[in-house]
Amino acid sequence: MNTRKKNLGAFFFCIPGLLMLAIFVYFPLIENIIYSFQSFSLSSTSREFVGLNNYRELFSDPIIWQSIKNNLLYAVISILFQVVFGLVVAAILEDKVFRKSESFFQTIFFIPTLLSLTVVCLLFEFVYNPQMGLLNSFFEAVGLDSLTRIWLGNKDTAMLSIIAVSQWQSFGYITMLFIVAIQKIPADLYEAAIVDGAGKIRRFFTITCPMVRQMFFVTMVLTVSGAFTVFNEPYILTGGGPGTATMVLSLHMYQTGFVKNRMGYASAIAMLIFVITAILSSVQFFSFGTGKEERE
Amino acid sequence: MKKKETVIPRSISGKIIFLFCILLSVIIIYPLTWIIMSSFKDYMSIYQDVWGLPGEWHFENYVRAWTRGISQYFVNSIIVTVATLVGELFMASTLAFGITQLRGKIGYVAFLLVMVCLLLSPQVCVLPLFMLLRSVGLNKTYLAMILPYIAFRLPMSVMLIRSFFVGISKEMEEAAIIDGASLWQIFSKIYVPLSKPILSTVTIMTIYYAWNEFLFATILVDSSSLRTIPVGLMVFRDGLMTEWGVVMAGMVISCIPLIIVYLSMSRNFIRGLTAGAVKG
Numbered sequence: 030m031n032t033r034k035k036n037l038g039a040f041f042f043c044i045p046g047l048l049m050l051a052i053f054v055y056f057p058l059i060e061n062i063i064y065s066f067q068s069f070s071l072s073s074t075s076r077e078f079v080g081l082n083n084y085r086e087l088f089s090d091p092i093i094w095q096s097i098k099n100n101l102l103y104a105v106i107s108i109l110f111q112v113v114f115g116l117v118v119a120a121i122l123e124d125k126v127f128r129k130s131e132s133f134f135q136t137i138f139f140i141p142t143l144l145s146l147t148v149v150c151l152l153f154e155f156v157y158n159p160q161m162g163l164l165n166s167f168f169e170a171v172g173l174d175s176l177t178r179i180w181l182g183n184k185d186t187a188m189l190s191i192i193a194v195s196q197w198q199s200f201g202y203i204t205m206l207f208i209v210a211i212q213k214i215p216a217d218l219y220e221a222a223i224v225d226g227a228g229k230i231r232r233f234f235t236i237t238c239p240m241v242r243q244m245f246f247v248t249m250v251l252t253v254s255g256a257f258t259v260f261n262e263p264y265i266l267t268g269g270g271p272g273t274a275t276m277v278l279s280l281h282m283y284q285t286g287f288v289k290n291r292m293g294y295a296s297a298i299a300m301l302i303f304v305i306t307a308i309l310s311s312v313q314f315f316s317f318g319t320g321k322e323e324r325e
Numbered sequence: 326m327k328k329k330e331t332v333i334p335r336s337i338s339g340k341i342i343f344l345f346c347i348l349l350s351v352i353i354i355y356p357l358t359w360i361i362m363s364s365f366k367d368y369m370s371i372y373q374d375v376w377g378l379p380g381e382w383h384f385e386n387y388v389r390a391w392t393r394g395i396s397q398y399f400v401n402s403i404i405v406t407v408a409t410l411v412g413e414l415f416m417a418s419t420l421a422f423g424i425t426q427l428r429g430k431i432g433y434v435a436f437l438l439v440m441v442c443l444l445l446s447p448q449v450c451v452l453p454l455f456m457l458l459r460s461v462g463l464n465k466t467y468l469a470m471i472l473p474y475i476a477f478r479l480p481m482s483v484m485l486i487r488s489f490f491v492g493i494s495k496e497m498e499e500a501a502i503i504d505g506a507s508l509w510q511i512f513s514k515i516y517v518p519l520s521k522p523i524l525s526t527v528t529i530m531t532i533y534y535a536w537n538e539f540l541f542a543t544i545l546v547d548s549s550s551l552r553t554i555p556v557g558l559m560v561f562r563d564g565l566m567t568e569w570g571v572v573m574a575g576m577v578i579s580c581i582p583l584i585i586v587y588l589s590m591s592r593n594f595i596r597g598l599t600a601g602a603v604k605g
Contacts, residue, residue, distance in 0.1 A: 055442075
């Protein structure tokens with residue numbers, strides 16, 4: 030009986046938080062599922078049920094495929110540059126040889142994380158500006174005029190230029206995560222390896238890599254789901270253009286809903302994003318039991 | 326036995342790698358110093374000399390940026406961030422406490438309901454949220470940002486706070502129960518004071534999120550006087566396209582608060598931003 034009374038009290042503590050989640054997370058999610066079977070605009074008072082039409086359109090929409098391609102490119106480059114390269118840089122900075130300079134580099138690499146994405150995007154708009162941007166001026170200054178481009182206006186370079194912005198901003202953050210993970214590796218593992226005569230590269234592959242595999246996995250999920258939900262960079266820098274060269278799923282969803290005013294189809298795109306990101310995060314969720322960790 | 330350590334490594338390969346790290350630092354630092362430098366220039370001097378130091382220091386760029394709109398965005402951002410923070414700390418800690426106190430299956434179910442939200446990206450909910458907020462008339466108030474912000478940060482915050490609460494020794498709690506303390510007293514007199522480290526982590530994560538959030542702030546709010554800094558900067562740029570110096574001054578101003586938070590508690594800050602991933 031006492032337990033029941035205590036449980037009732039404890040339940041009261043849960044109410045405000047659970048209500049928030051119910052209203053602002055669960056309810057919209059369910060609504061979104063319903064929307065995706067309907068057709069309506071922002072101003073319409075009634076909604077027409079259209080069955081699976083929105084989903085059918087999803088598979089025949091060329092912009093969807095273009096977007097997925099861009100999201101995939103985003104993911105691949107982010108994995109290579111942030112996760113793989115970030116791990117290597119973290120291992121280098123954690124090496125004894127760099128003990129005196131580690132905190133200096135660490136601080137500098139971390140600075141872009143402090144800036145909001147809008148600021149970073151506007152900054153790169155100036156960097157990429159064709160006439161007076163930093164990048165073209167740099168190429169002109171070192172005599173490589175042939176490399177100057179209209180970076181964001183050319184469909185061959187626009188997507189890569191946008192992806193580069195994200196790498197610039199997030200590289201230091203991922204590196205920091207790896208540094209945290211490497212610092213947790215017991216030092217005697219390395220000492221034993223040194224006694225056995227293992228060189229630095231050998232130690233990196235046989236000790237560092239296996240010991241940070243959990244963090245490797247976490248950063249993979251972080252960067253890949255980040256790549257599939259990216260919105261701000263293309264929205265601010267190009268608006269998806271030129272043409273649809275830099276279109277990504279979130280931006281396509283936004284434009285379909287709020288510019289083309291087709292909320293039903295936009296919700297179907299949202300469902301596609303949901304499926305992709307939910308699969309990615311449940312892989313992380315269930316393989317590491319995020320929810321079950323108890324006190325050691 | 327130890328060799329004297331130097332800043333620059335002795336070996337050739339060490340020197341090459343060191344040089345490489347310096348190069349990487351320049352790539353990161355240079356655009357930032359360039360923005361700061363250019364924020365003191367007028368348009369012509371940026372145009373004529375992209376690289377140089379300002380010949381004439383136009384401090385009035387900052388004054389103009391501030392009066393041309395940044396001040397309003399700044400105030401809005403502070404209101405939204407503070408309100409989000411207060412709501413987040415209250416709801417996350419009560420929910421985490423409730424979950425740790427619930428006995429039996431129901432506690433686990435409640436926790437699962439929270440954790441499942443971690444799988445959701447905000448994009449999935451943004452269209453219905455827009456419709457919801459518009460239909461109840463909240464889309465012209467600060468609450469259009471504050472409430473979704475609190476809700477979408479809850480899963481991560483609850484996860485962190487709960488795992489800290491679970492680690493708090495039960496002895497004090499049991500003694501308090503014998504003395505007839507209520508659950509609220511146990512929560513506010515024992516759990517909250519003992520949890521300052523994790524609450525400060527959640528504080529930093531929430532400030533960082535609310536100050537920089539863009540998607541919700543762009544889509545959910547339908548009032549130009551409520552714009553926060555990330556959204557306002559965009560409008561600011563569109564309105565002042567040729568006055569680069571002023572736009573850059575606005576960008577610099579908008580970064581100052583987070584940089585102050587970082588400088589004043591850099592260790593906590595890094596722990597705060599890495600906590601979610603490390604715990605996960």
